[in-house]
Amino acid sequence: MRRYELMILTKPFTSEEFRNNFLPKLQKKIENIGGSINLLEFIGKKLLAYKIKNFSEGLYALFNLEIPPSKINDLKSYFNLNQDILRYLVVRLD
Secondary structure, eight states: OEEEEEEEEEOOOOHHHIIIIIHHHHHHHHHHTTOEEEEEEEEEEEEEEEEETTEEEEEEEEEEEEEOGGGHHHHHHHHHHOTTEEEEEEEEOO
């Protein structure tokens, strides 16, 4: 398994909605594809420099993950299909 860093930008949920609804679904998805979350840093709500999908603010979260390299595309497909995620960035850590 390789280590990855994931930054996501989601719709501007309240903190409780993010922690109670969105985060458990994401954790379950990562575990279902054989990965694990080592660190989660909830950055919070920030104003965007420009509107993305008609939102002028969003919630940021940073994850350190361990996922098999063959499953990273499954995770990216999930992000592309999820309507709550505005943007994401996955970077492999050495």
